[in-house]
Amino acid sequence: MTENTIERVATSTLLDWYEQMAVIRGTEKAAHDLFLRGLVKGTTHLAAGHEAVAVGTSAALRPDDYVFATYRGHHHAIARGATPEGCLAELMQKATGVCKAKGGSMHLTQADHGMLGSYAIVGAHLPMANGAAWSAKLRGTTQVAVAFFGDGATNIGAFHEALNLAAVWKLPVIFVCENNRYMEYTPIASVTSVPNPAADRAAANGMPGVLVDGNDVVAVHDTMSVAVERARSDNGPTVVEALTYRHFGHSRTDPATYRPPEEVEEWMARDPLTVARQRLLDFGASREVVDAADARAAEVVASASRAAQDAPAADPAQAFTDVWADGGAAWRT
Amino acid sequence: MTENTIERVATSTLLDWYEQMAVIRGTEKAAHDLFLRGLVKGTTHLAAGHEAVAVGTSAALRPDDYVFATYRGHHHAIARGATPEGCLAELMQKATGVCKAKGGSMHLTQADHGMLGSYAIVGAHLPMANGAAWSAKLRGTTQVAVAFFGDGATNIGAFHEALNLAAVWKLPVIFVCENNRYMEYTPIASVTSVPNPAADRAAANGMPGVLVDGNDVVAVHDTMSVAVERARSDNGPTVVEALTYRHFGHSRTDPATYRPPEEVEEWMARDPLTVARQRLLDFGASREVVDAADARAAEVVASASRAAQDAPAADPAQAFTDVWADGGAAWRT
Amino acid sequence: MADLTSVQMTTYRDAVADGIARELRRDPTVVCIGEDIGKAGGVFKTTVGLFEEFGAGRVWDTPISEQAIMGAAMGAAMTGMRPVAEIMFSDFLACCWDYLANEIPKARYMTGGQLTVPLVVRTANGGGLGFGAQHSQSVENWALTVPGLKIAAPSTPSDVVGLMASAIRSDDPVVFFEHKGLFASKGEAAPPGHVVPLGEARVAREGSDVTVVALAATVPLALAAAAELEGDGISLEVIDLRCLVPLDMATVFGSLSKSSRLIVVEENPYQGGWGATVVSIVADEGFEMLDAPIRRVASENVPLPFADALEQRVIPTVDKLVEAVRRLMSY
């Protein structure tokens, strides 16, 4: 399939994906730097290393499709149209943050682009993705919904309930596991009863389960395209398990010393940006063209970071808005 | 295997199982009659039709093994040593009830026989059975734990979490699904993504899943013996799905009109008592011997029912005991 | 006295189905989801007729998957639907508590207002029927611990319909507690177009000596106590809160300004019960209105026992309230 793919994807398309990935990578690095400078508060879970999953999937979706992500969701927010500036501003507690600085890193959301939120309770959003898919079916649109989640999420009850209902109702939903081999610090293999935590559970709920190289944006795109087509044509849900790796620790306080150095090295060599860059060169793209994409991405991120830093701090009065749909927070007379 | 079995089980053993099943059946009928006479209060979920699962399993267990049941658990309580009198007294709100009339039909328990409770929140007790099995492992006994549950319970999250942990920790636990084809009133097939709701999910958690004729006490015994042996020799958990049928509706208020008459007829013809009786006769047991077992069972039940009716009503003061291990209910100074 | 010939009576149980049906007719985005709610008409027969009238496209039977139910409702609510999800017994809210505690009430806030979650969670609440420890709890106080949920708990058939209309039309998530002990009770049927706004208490009976604040099944209980105490010349004002959030303290204070004496009667356990929140507001803002201690008649702090005689010791009863009123009057 990879062979076919290489012929099918236009170089310009791949270059575009590459640039999107570079923007995400740059934003994650900026977040890390700003954290080290004390400008990013709270906790962050960087997705550097996971970019191909986000970009490859987004490329297979329609603008009106829905996605749901986890606390490790910066990449999905950006891939679906949130600006690096809006994301960094959110992390820096600025009024211009995508969630008005009320959500923070773990809850990036860009609803007007169908990015219906990042959820920080493991597994909770899989059933929500069902709900969006069910709604699409009820309203007779052909939208699909995607839930992204980690390997660790496959051992929680909501995962099982979501898969079963999706299959029974033949919902246009795709469950995309970003298997990065670890929960927080514990290797997933040490607490999971099957080798492929997501894909190996698909059959238990009567749906296909597919493994894909999550560091190859083209492979992700192609695999997702099949799953999306299946969902859109009312043939039901799919589990996709993308094998990938995170470049940073679990969260900002984690140096990730529990990972064997050889393993880290091996995966770093398969950095999704490296893989895509190599493929671009193989396609005949010039080094200059690829470098130019890098430069554009760097400029986008740099100006986003500046703008976010310059933005006004969140207004404390916002603590009392947005509880209710009327905008307020009144709970009694 | 059935062939082998027929040779292996002694007639006297099968007669004993038959009599136990007859006692359970009689107790369920008594509960039903007492309910119609207004003497049994609250709700009841009769297990008539499921007797072979309880008796066949108990026969495969050691007295010090653990079992956990659902709100439909009279048969398991009795098979594990609760007396029909204690159970009927519980249902009739008598001081002599197995739970002092504080639990009721849904919570029959006989802890001193390893029957560690009946639980009325679907699925909740599967993880508890893991806990008892884990404890056995920690204490270095070779006890095993069994969780009985319905087909409906296989779609709840706790089921999945329990199976995964049991497999990862290789716990001496057996998950026994009593698949009677319905949740309350909804056919399980209409809300489940695989044909065999329990057995088809075993592989997703790396353990064997076995189907068994749940109306054949010998088949249940043999299948369970294999699973118990596996668990006891530290080879891990098993899912056993026993196909069976309930003779009454879901609970006392349900006439079960949603079941096709042909289906009911077919299953009634395969009543576990009929199956066992026929096998006894095939073994060469005389009709008189089997009838005598029926008569003994009837007498046990009749005297249990009388004794339960004659027992004193539960003491209202018991409302304020047994919250804490010191016997009391004090929550403040 | 009302002209009884023209008043149509109905049960609380039928009012539930009626209330939902009216909204299903009004608004095509309303959709029902739950266990056994379709052909079976619900375990409590509170959805009887919906499947027949509206079909499988509007009334969805689910597996026993409380998390999947709530998640589906939530996802659909943020994408244009108005789901009405049934959790059979309120005790089972514990099986999907994450959705009620962490997801549904916070989605709007933590996205800075990007998401709207207009859904209703209906559930059968309360004890008194001998269902035991895991099927008898009153758990409206669980919902009260969570900012971001509206909470309705009607006591009459017409309030069921009127509050259901408001709940389903609300753009905020509403937890709707139907009391099991009231299903068979009768009352006036709701007129066409009947709507009761969320957050408006009702004076169920006027009186002057003691203000009794009640909710759901404790409303008829309080009215029965009021009738009994009338003979002693003690006049109770009974307030049916109808909602816990929004909480109509104005009506409570209005009553208290006459009576200067307050008793809250609730089915929640005393520890952590909703009455404590009402009392704490009065003990602060209404301190000067009070002529006597504030009392709560709540459930005892033990699990719900099975046997009727024990359960009556645990939950509030008319006798307990009458006794509490008498003691308060002799303060």
Add this chain to the structure above:
Amino acid sequence: MADLTSVQMTTYRDAVADGIARELRRDPTVVCIGEDIGKAGGVFKTTVGLFEEFGAGRVWDTPISEQAIMGAAMGAAMTGMRPVAEIMFSDFLACCWDYLANEIPKARYMTGGQLTVPLVVRTANGGGLGFGAQHSQSVENWALTVPGLKIAAPSTPSDVVGLMASAIRSDDPVVFFEHKGLFASKGEAAPPGHVVPLGEARVAREGSDVTVVALAATVPLALAAAAELEGDGISLEVIDLRCLVPLDMATVFGSLSKSSRLIVVEENPYQGGWGATVVSIVADEGFEMLDAPIRRVASENVPLPFADALEQRVIPTVDKLVEAVRRLMSY
């Protein structure tokens, strides 16, 4: 003044691991279970060293399966073990709420005393660290809604150790709330054999004008307010409840008999917060002791916002308490 040279100081965080380790040493039936608690030493580093000292047979890493964790702990507790289960953030109690609400606290009662469930559920509770809506809640009030659970929430390192000993030795289930905001705080280390009984409040500071009832992180907050108000000549008596169940009202009433003024400072939201239960007891039994309204300084009734400046508006602060005391003193 204490002899500082002989007093050993430690952090609240280290005290947690110390408290558990002492019991692991004492009693072979004690066993730990939770996510990342083994080799990793816990996400909050509150189990550091346990895996190394006691090994994989006593300290068990689990999958992300909160229900499986609680169920395993419960099943083991009824069969001879004393499990100490960690639920990483208290918000995640929502993912296994059924076990805390319906199973663990009721097993003994509904079996007529046949089962005993001696387990501890430890969890990191509370806000103030910018963790946002799903990782910052104070949910001890959830546990308070459930009769049958004991509830501890220490505020100092030595209380962590002393209450941990009591919790693990208790034959009743105990929910043990460790406050995230206190992990880095320091205090005297607990002496060997240190045990603090469940249900005994501590007078953290003696005073005469206002009784301030606090818990966990609001204890140092109240002490800071007391220090600030001392300058104004206002004397606060600060009571650290230490447990919500058993609830030591005797100590509260003892203080109130001096002060006649009460403020409860809690991190729970005002609606449904534990302070309301304390207030309702005082508004009943202590009515005649009161010279002024009872006030609560609680969290606002909104989800926890991410940004620090917003979060400070929502949770109790020293300033808010100082202001509340001043207003009360001028009543």
